[in-house]
Amino acid sequence: MPEPAETIDGWYCLHDLRSIDWTSWKRVPVDERQEILAEFTAMVETWIDNEQKEEGSYALYSIVGQKADLMFMLLRPTMEELEQIEKAFNQSRLAEYTIPAYSYISVVELGKYMFKGDGDPLEDPSVRERVFPILPKWEHICFYPMDKKREGDDNWYMMPAKDRGQLMYGHGMVGRKYAGYVKQVITGSVGFDDWEWGVTLFAHDVLQFKKLVYEMRFDEASARFAEFGPFYVGNVLEKDKITGYFQV
Numbered sequence: 001m002p003e004p005a006e007t008i009d010g011w012y013c014l015h016d017l018r019s020i021d022w023t024s025w026k027r028v029p030v031d032e033r034q035e036i037l038a039e040f041t042a043m044v045e046t047w048i049d050n051e052q053k054e055e056g057s058y059a060l061y062s063i064v065g066q067k068a069d070l071m072f073m074l075l076r077p078t079m080e081e082l083e084q085i086e087k088a089f090n091q092s093r094l095a096e097y098t099i100p101a102y103s104y105i106s107v108v109e110l111g112k113y114m115f116k117g118d119g120d121p122l123e124d125p126s127v128r129e130r131v132f133p134i135l136p137k138w139e140h141i142c143f144y145p146m147d148k149k150r151e152g153d154d155n156w157y158m159m160p161a162k163d164r165g166q167l168m169y170g171h172g173m174v175g176r177k178y179a180g181y182v183k184q185v186i187t188g189s190v191g192f193d194d195w196e197w198g199v200t201l202f203a204h205d206v207l208q209f210k211k212l213v214y215e216m217r218f219d220e221a222s223a224r225f226a227e228f229g230p231f232y233v234g235n236v237l238e239k240d241k242i243t244g245y246f247q248v
């Protein structure tokens with residue numbers, strides 16, 4: 001009998017990716033552009049304020065390549081709060097100059113594979129830190145959704161829990177080599193979005209994404225079972241750099 005994996009779930013997560021309509025933006029008079037950016041910056045300040053109160057977290061990055069220009073990653077205790085944030089942005093004046101590029105709905109997830117404690121895992125401070133994370137504001141972000149295969153002998157969901165645990169242990173060992181270089185936030189999205197997990201990685205040196213993801217490809221958990229969606233890579237956009245980013 002297959003044994004379903006148990007998860008510890010934390011904050012809900014929205015990855016919201018937007019492209020900028022630069023042609024329309026360039027036509028906006030300078031004074032008006034400043035007002036629009038001041039309104040957007042004030043919105044980002046509410047995200048910062050929320051994070052300082054530890055009621056959620058945020059990450060704001062510019063995306064390189066044509067898939068999108070901006071990515072907001074937002075964590076909140078409820079799906080309703082995520083909807084409010086999305087709506088607030090959609091109703092803002094800046095949204096009139098952006099085009100939705102991609103979005104992803106998930107929840108921060110920790111598999112119980114490695115959790116050995118008794119009782120309520122959410123009372124363990126090290127677990128709380130993982131499922132209610134304050135997102136790093138490191139220089140680079142890499143986000144992609146992924147699935148685990150369900151094909152013939154390579155069906156993740158039909159494997160005994162012990163074997164899956166062993167593979168996840170091997171996976172964790174590869175990941176541990178990147179401690180301090182790459183920080184991962186794994187979000188589960190079965191029932192919420194088109195893929196099974198969102199993988200969000202943060203790094204100071206963007207090349208570490210390629211090294212880690214490539215090394216993982218040779219590890220059995222990924223080599224046999226992982227299937228990937230689109231990759232988005234970008235650079236941190238600090239609040240004080242927003243005006244400069246939109247300069248035309």
Ligand code: VOV
Pocket residue numbers: 005109110111112113114146168171172174175176178179182183184186197199212213216217222226
């Ligand atoms: C920075 C490196 C890093 C480290 C240390 C790390 C460790 C760990 C551990 C210990 C565990 C198991 C417990 C848990 O936390 O759930 C996981 C879990 C998971 N991971 Fe991971 N992972 C990393 C990095 C890392 C990457 C780069 C990827 C993408 C895979 C790739 O090939 O591109 C990934 C995926 C996942 C997924 C989808 C899960 C959930 C699988 C499930 O079936 O439940 N992960 N991961």
